[in-house]
Amino acid sequence: MVEFGIGEYLVENFALIFIVLSTNTYLRHDFGLKVVALNFGISIFCAILSMILEDTAHLPLVLGAIIIEIVRQRKLKINPKYVNMMLISVIIQIILISISGYISTTILMWANHFHSIKALSHVGGILVFQDITIDLFFTILLFIWFYRHRVWWRHSMNQIEDLGLSTRIFWMLVMIYGSIQTILIISDIQDITATIQAASIVIFMLIIILMSWQMQFFIKTYAAQQNIKDEGIRNQQLHDYLASIEQQYTELRQFKHDYQNIMLSMTELVKHDDQTELQEYLNELKNKKHLNESLSKVSISELDHLKNETLRGLIIQKFFEARKQKVELDLEIEQDDLLIEKQLVDIVRIMGVLLDNAIEKAEEMPDHKVSCALIKTDDTVEISVENSVTLPFNLQKIFERGYSSKGSNRGLGLANVKELVNQNTNFYLDTQLIQQKLRITLIITGEK
């Protein structure tokens, strides 16, 4: 084994933990001066801590991430999305540093014509420096790879969350982390030669690759299965919808029937030139319920103008969810055919959250109404969702994480909308308060 001095040991651990934290920040897309400074501080602290923890130097990071999430989400059964990212960063870094370690040992032994690893202790400083450089090189390669695949990465993250697989993935990652940690600890205690340790890590890596591949397959199957389930529900909803339209048609026919009768009688009266009776009839007609009431509008009748299957599915689903809560969802699509081609996944997510929030709020408002409009002018699409709110209303606060007018744990939705909008440079949010109504509009530019 190579023996390091305390200084080298500290520097190496500090660098490793800093790289882990940076990877984690990178995966979470919140790079900034403050975050980097915070990472720096944590890294120093954890490096000192690692003097005691030795091989398990990364454990405080994982535990820390779990504790932070528990505090942030204010419950024990957390949504482990961010913990998963930390676990992934840790596992990736353990593997990368092991590989860099072997590469740099080999290079140094070859360059200095050493014959035993023990001899490397003399050049500990160079070794540490070289380790970190190679590791950084790999990490930067990884960053570039992630940057190229960021859309894919985000979508799989969203998919995992949508399908409720986060917890499963969490346990899987914990097991991988646990086993890799065990290999490291045991090989250290038993003084296993680097070659064998390298072999076990390589085998382990292969297993991880196989597992991730299987996992992806599993997610795909699971998503397909979920889709079929949703399809069934949608069919049922569509059926209900058709039934309600039929009901309206019957009402309309009834009205037409009445109307024809009235016309006939009036023609008779006019023929006999009976002014007083005609006047009476006219008065009676004015009081007829059907004539004074506006037609009960088929509130999503314009849905057919929307040419996107997914968006249509979403609106039908929300329409029925709203109806269940006794909320009327009113849809306006002025254009005859409206097709949104790009960034549909994010648009559907944003619209889903906006409608959910509006419906939830409308439930407790006296008007029980949510309006939604899709408007396209040239290459700009606007999606507006409007509902009543109780005054006074603080417009600035609604997008803050954790804020909700309905108590804790509910404010995540709009904060997520903000995040999604920030990730798409051609999305813009416009929030207005008009008298008692809150209207949130997503504006999308560059749609042809």
Added chain:
Amino acid sequence: MFSIYLLEDNVEQQAYYAKVIKNTIMINDYAMKLVCATNDVEKLESSILDQEQGLFFLDMEIGSQTDAGLKLASKIRQKMPFAQIVFITTHDELAFLTLERKIAPLDYILKDKTLEDIKSKIIEDINLARAQYVEALYHQQKLFGYRIGSRYFSVPMNELVMLYTVKERPGSVTMIAKKRQAEFPGNLNNLEEKYTNLFRCDKSYLVNLDHVTSFDAQARQLQFNQGLVCKVSFRKARDLTKLMKDRES
């Protein structure tokens, strides 16, 4: 002279509305004039005077064209950003939210109500339009305008609180107004040049000092209504202290 325009394809109704409008002007002795009452979209369009303001009563459905009023309203908005538009229509044809976003009309007059109701609505709208016109005349109302894609938006300058940028969204500016919060593509340097009444208190903030509730010179912090705060850069703090003093006196 403030101009009023009327578009309605039913001749009797048109005559009735015109009478109501004329009477209201006469009784109150307003400096207003019914410039045009017609059933023809093109006629109305050509009669529009080159003025900043005007009140339009538009029937939504002309003949068989169900969206004639809406199309005309879009054109009027482009020509005359301050125009006040009132739609006269039956309830069923209305897509309220779409209209609000595209036209932002002053009011709707629903035809399914009685004639008496319609009359009082018209009078109410004339009074409202006049009040806003007078207000604008006195205060030289300015607009803050921005563009997203092919859409133009504007907010009265006296409602604008601040503009700022965040590092998560380069190339995009966030606007906070009294009852509106919006993002649009742009940069603060250009906006600072264009709207000289706004104060650049930091590299990422451009603020309307009319909405400041207090300035803490020690902490270099500006306080606005609704709990909004913004940092003032060291360099600008001195200018600001001076400016605030000038304002007080």
